[in-house]
Amino acid sequence: MIVSLPQIAKLKERVHSRHTSLFTATLIVTSLLLVAIFFAAKFDLRKGLFRPRAAVSSSAASMARMPQLILWAWERPEDLTFIDTRTTGVAFLAGTVFLSEDKTITRPRLQPLRVPPNTRLISVTRIETDRRAKPSLSVAQQKETVRVTLESINRPGVAAVQIDFDAKDSEREFYRELLFELRRRLPSSLPLTITTLASRCASDEWLKNLPIDEAVPMIFRMGADAQQVRGLLASGEDFKSPACRSSVGISTDEPLPSNSSILKNRRTYVFNPRSWSPEAFARIAQEVQKR
Amino acid sequence: MTHKFPRIFIAFTLTFALLAFSSPPAQACGPDSLRAVFSYSKHPDLPLDGFARGRLGVLRNTYARSYLLVAYRYMTGAGLNADEQRALVSLWNERLQDSWEREEKGADALDLWLAARGKVSGADQGPQVNVYRRKEYSSYHNCSSDSFAFATRTLNERAAKYGATDQRLKDWVAAQDQVFANCSGDATIPAALPSDADSLARQDRNYQIAAANFYAARFDEAKQLFDEIAGDAASPYSKLAPYLAARALIRKASLNSDEEGIDKQALAQARAQLERVLADKNSSENHRAARRMLNLVSYRLDPEARLQELSRETLRPNSGETIRQDVWDYTLLLNKLSNEDSYSSLDERKYAEVPKTIKEIEVADWLFTFQINDKDAAAHATERWAETRALPWLVAALSKTTHDDPKLAELLAASEKVDRASPIFPTVVYHAIRLLIDAGRTDEARAKLDRVLSDSKQSSLPPSAANSFLSQRMTLARDMREFLRYAQRIPVAITYDYNGYELPEKAEDLAKESNTREFARARPSFDTDAAQALNSAMPLEVLSQAVAGNALPTHLRRELALAVWVRAALLDDDEAGRAVLPTLNKLAPELREHLAAYASADSTHARRFAVLFAALKNPGLRPLVNVGVGRLLPINERESFRDNWWCAFEEAATSDDQIYRPAAVTAAQNRFPAHAPLFLTEAQRLEAAREIASLARLGAGPNYLARQAALWAKNNPNDPRAPEALHLAVRSTRYGCVDKETEQTSRAAFQLLHSRYGETIWAKRTPYWFKGYD
Numbered sequence A: 001m002i003v004s005l006p007q008i009a010k011l012k013e014r015v016h017s018r019h020t021s022l023f024t025a026t027l028i029v030t031s032l033l034l035v036a037i038f039f040a041a042k043f044d045l046r047k048g049l050f051r052p053r054a055a056v057s058s059s060a061a062s063m064a065r066m067p068q069l070i071l072w073a074w075e076r077p078e079d080l081t082f083i084d085t086r087t088t089g090v091a092f093l094a095g096t097v098f099l100s101e102d103k104t105i106t107r108p109r110l111q112p113l114r115v116p117p118n119t120r121l122i123s124v125t126r127i128e129t130d131r132r133a134k135p136s137l138s139v140a141q142q143k144e145t146v147r148v149t150l151e152s153i154n155r156p157g158v159a160a161v162q163i164d165f166d167a168k169d170s171e172r173e174f175y176r177e178l179l180f181e182l183r184r185r186l187p188s189s190l191p192l193t194i195t196t197l198a199s200r201c202a203s204d205e206w207l208k209n210l211p212i213d214e215a216v217p218m219i220f221r222m223g224a225d226a227q228q229v230r231g232l233l234a235s236g237e238d239f240k241s242p243a244c245r246s247s248v249g250i251s252t253d254e255p256l257p258s259n260s261s262i263l264k265n266r267r268t269y270v271f272n273p274r275s276w277s278p279e280a281f282a283r284i285a286q287e288v289q290k291r
Numbered sequence B: 001m002t003h004k005f006p007r008i009f010i011a012f013t014l015t016f017a018l019l020a021f022s023s024p025p026a027q028a029c030g031p032d033s034l035r036a037v038f039s040y041s042k043h044p045d046l047p048l049d050g051f052a053r054g055r056l057g058v059l060r061n062t063y064a065r066s067y068l069l070v071a072y073r074y075m076t077g078a079g080l081n082a083d084e085q086r087a088l089v090s091l092w093n094e095r096l097q098d099s100w101e102r103e104e105k106g107a108d109a110l111d112l113w114l115a116a117r118g119k120v121s122g123a124d125q126g127p128q129v130n131v132y133r134r135k136e137y138s139s140y141h142n143c144s145s146d147s148f149a150f151a152t153r154t155l156n157e158r159a160a161k162y163g164a165t166d167q168r169l170k171d172w173v174a175a176q177d178q179v180f181a182n183c184s185g186d187a188t189i190p191a192a193l194p195s196d197a198d199s200l201a202r203q204d205r206n207y208q209i210a211a212a213n214f215y216a217a218r219f220d221e222a223k224q225l226f227d228e229i230a231g232d233a234a235s236p237y238s239k240l241a242p243y244l245a246a247r248a249l250i251r252k253a254s255l256n257s258d259e260e261g262i263d264k265q266a267l268a269q270a271r272a273q274l275e276r277v278l279a280d281k282n283s284s285e286n287h288r289a290a291r292r293m294l295n296l297v298s299y300r301l302d303p304e305a306r307l308q309e310l311s312r313e314t315l316r317p318n319s320g321e322t323i324r325q326d327v328w329d330y331t332l333l334l335n336k337l338s339n340e341d342s343y344s345s346l347d348e349r350k351y352a353e354v355p356k357t358i359k360e361i362e363v364a365d366w367l368f369t370f371q372i373n374d375k376d377a378a379a380h381a382t383e384r385w386a387e388t389r390a391l392p393w394l395v396a397a398l399s400k401t402t403h404d405d406p407k408l409a410e411l412l413a414a415s416e417k418v419d420r421a422s423p424i425f426p427t428v429v430y431h432a433i434r435l436l437i438d439a440g441r442t443d444e445a446r447a448k449l450d451r452v453l454s455d456s457k458q459s460s461l462p463p464s465a466a467n468s469f470l471s472q473r474m475t476l477a478r479d480m481r482e483f484l485r486y487a488q489r490i491p492v493a494i495t496y497d498y499n500g501y502e503l504p505e506k507a508e509d510l511a512k513e514s515n516t517r518e519f520a521r522a523r524p525s526f527d528t529d530a531a532q533a534l535n536s537a538m539p540l541e542v543l544s545q546a547v548a549g550n551a552l553p554t555h556l557r558r559e560l561a562l563a564v565w566v567r568a569a570l571l572d573d574d575e576a577g578r579a580v581l582p583t584l585n586k587l588a589p590e591l592r593e594h595l596a597a598y599a600s601a602d603s604t605h606a607r608r609f610a611v612l613f614a615a616l617k618n619p620g621l622r623p624l625v626n627v628g629v630g631r632l633l634p635i636n637e638r639e640s641f642r643d644n645w646w647c648a649f650e651e652a653a654t655s656d657d658q659i660y661r662p663a664a665v666t667a668a669q670n671r672f673p674a675h676a677p678l679f680l681t682e683a684q685r686l687e688a689a690r691e692i693a694s695l696a697r698l699g700a701g702p703n704y705l706a707r708q709a710a711l712w713a714k715n716n717p718n719d720p721r722a723p724e725a726l727h728l729a730v731r732s733t734r735y736g737c738v739d740k741e742t743e744q745t746s747r748a749a750f751q752l753l754h755s756r757y758g759e760t761i762w763a764k765r766t767p768y769w770f771k772g773y774d
Helices: A009-042 A047-064 A139-152 A169-185 A198-203 A223-234 A278-290 B005-021 B065-075 B082-096 B099-118 B145-162 B167-181 B199-215 B219-231 B241-255 B264-279 B281-301 B303-313 B322-337 B362-371 B375-388 B391-400 B408-416 B425-438 B442-459 B463-475 B480-487 B507-512 B528-536 B540-548 B554-570 B574-579 B581-587 B589-600 B604-617 B682-698 B701-715 B721-735 B742-757
Strands: A069-073 A088-100 A103-108 A121-129 A158-164 A192-197 A214-218 A247-251 A267-271 B035-037 B132-135 B138-141 B493-495
Touching: A047 A158, A069 A278, A088 A139, A088 A158, A103 A139, A103 B132, A121 A139, A139 A158, A139 A169, A158 A169, A169 A192, A192 A198, A198 A214, A198 A223, A214 A267, A267 A278, B065 B082, B065 B322, B065 B362, B065 B391, B082 B322, B099 B145, B145 B167, B145 B199, B167 B199, B199 B219, B199 B241, B219 B241, B241 B264, B241 B281, B264 B281, B281 B303, B281 B322, B303 B322, B303 B362, B362 B375, B362 B391, B375 B391, B375 B408, B391 B408, B391 B425, B408 B425, B425 B442, B425 B463, B442 B463, B463 B480, B463 B528, B480 B528, B480 B540, B528 B554, B540 B554, B540 B574, B540 B682, B554 B574, B554 B581, B554 B604, B554 B682, B574 B581, B574 B604, B581 B589, B589 B604, B604 B701, B604 B721, B701 B721, B701 B742, B721 B742
Parallel strands: A069 A088, A069 A267, A088 A121, A121 A158, A158 A192, A192 A214, A214 A247, A247 A267
Antiparallel strands: A088 A103, B035 B493, B132 B138
């Protein structure tokens, strides 16, 4: 991972003079940008550009009210009536969208979910892309995915939306536009979150400027990146991307990163590779609390 | 709704498929990676027709239970006739399909309906149909593909009767649109036709009204309306209606299930209704579907009794095509009763936790015993074999026992009696050989293996089984040439394994990409056992000899030669390094410059630096051979997921400890003792252990490269390669395998580069150093 330049005197001097000229240039560019933004807003240009920004701030307040422990309820029968809704929320897989060539195939959740009244729910839409027949990633596919996601929020208790999409590099532009469109069409107070590979949080610029309230770094099933991410966390460093710093995703069947003090006080999403039971919940709740 | 019974059968199947397989196996997140499979673990070799015909190969406990059940049938003499083979291959192929492929098939029937509907004169595009109906937080598959197929057929029949422009046809289409609107939306019930309307149109409409109620989840109304239709002898739906009334009750029971359990009252009513259908001789065309629904009701009402019944049915010889659904239901029922789902790991299962209901049924008990990898399962298998002397229990006992088992001699003697023509013979002999190897009876094991491998040329052993035997034979190699002969194997699949089913990529798809093209045709690679033996158990001297020989194909020889060259440099073994130069000059022309620098170097240090400089510029160079498909990149390209250079070697506790194990894993996988290649002399084993220990002390590749680059620059400050080497070394600590030492080595190389060569382009290109981790 990248660390700061060492304190070498010679370099410092050079850097300082470069900083001075950089500062002037930045000031000019920023001023010009501010003027441009002011006029754009004044003449109501590209409304869409502004809506998400307003929405993010409104939804961020809602996000802050979400419980600190969230159980992922995946595609299997889940009876979560034992949770304490004051401390625990549920992110349930509401539907899956499969993109293949020009086709968009959608499947809603098929397994039952039971939660206590007043549970704060996050409806999760998972996006999968065909690895054999590459999707066209068309506007029509984007629209259908947005439609399915919007449909998923019309359920009691849904307080946020989450998109679960392990987008490849070539799929990111589609994903980015999808998130902007979704943000534009979601109620402004409804938070929009995404899951992400933890390694992307460690090094990726892509997460910058997305209209999201939270990117949940999944520190499980990390494959080749596991060592890197666990090492990063153990060294006390935080994820580079600010969007990744408010939450973390873990699994009950993988150990928590050692010395993960950095993850304290973050909203914790927990995946269980089988249906939740009160015992499994108690175990993980205790472990998260200890951490 | 439909009265095409095979379609109902399919619907039933699909419903179960959706319930049971709505999510694919747990997938790891992370980058896509291509891998070579040398022996399938989830299913037998593809195509599955061979297995269905009794070409069982080496049976693995990780196979799904439907395959093991078929093996059990072959072991008990029931086998499968041609119809049964077809039926089961169809079941397996459907289960191996991606869940999305099944989804698409359902969508096809809907598309056909919409296309047929569009041909009716004046019909618009029609409303959008969503086949799922929501119930609280989840949904259920409300309108199956056969619903649309039946509607399409009825439409075509009415169009032929009335003509495409007839108002009655248009009215029928409009009403059918309303019927399908109920698949997902609020109740929309077509209006009844007046009593003076055309009688067929009225009967159609009454049916549509009942169907609309059914899809709208108004099951009591639907049941009543189907009962009324059943009472109208003139209706073309009268024979079908009683069956559909039962379905309304079943659907009601399913959807009304709550924490108290299923709605047994509705199911009991459904059972009575279905029994009436079966008792009606005039409704024989409905019997098959009714029987299946009755099975479903039994499954729900009394799963344990149904388990007993299916245990008999699935083993019944000549059961015809009913075996498909029976095996489907049986395996799902076993999952349900054992509380397993697609996420359950075989390693977590314990025989003691298998429910009594399952243990009490011989075949079910065998399935679980064979699958579970614990001591209780092994003891039970041996005990059952001692009691019954039955072939399935012999196979289970052989597959689980260890060479120090007091019953070993008895089991091996029993294995000798298994007919060579028996479908289970490869499994029996595989485990007998495994036990002989473990017991140190290597000559006997080798003789058996050579016979199997020789026979296999005639008997066309499945490729997975052949690779399993080659793995065993490799462990018994008498010299390096023999070792290499059995170390190279052709993978059964090259796969990204997106859905976890080990399905091979198509050769034409592999051929499209430059980095996978070479895997489009079958070519040998090293499996894990072979690579581990080469990488961790052999001294340089032996590896160099292997390069010099011609036992390996060109691509594997090149890979081994590169590994030897790098390893020789790490170990300062000039002789071994020089020995592979002629081969590398021929097989690695892209390294010509580096090879020349090596050849002209005048000291061991200079030769070492020549190799390490080559490694710094070629992230694919490493003192190891790769497993399977390897890195998929030319050696001079950097891999995005840090598969560059090498990680720290782990020192083995002894020369024999955990060096390598046969790759063909089985139930007894974890109890395989590790073996060093038998042909190695004691001195060679000790030398290999010494070399591995030396390599282990060098740490992770990037750390070593950074240290060596710094050392070279200090001792040879005017070497023009020095600043570039430092730059590349710092970069390697970003893109390679790192650890807690990296911080220090990366920083040291960085500081040396900036302090001594600060004005060079290499320093300018190195703005950061990189930190490792614990």
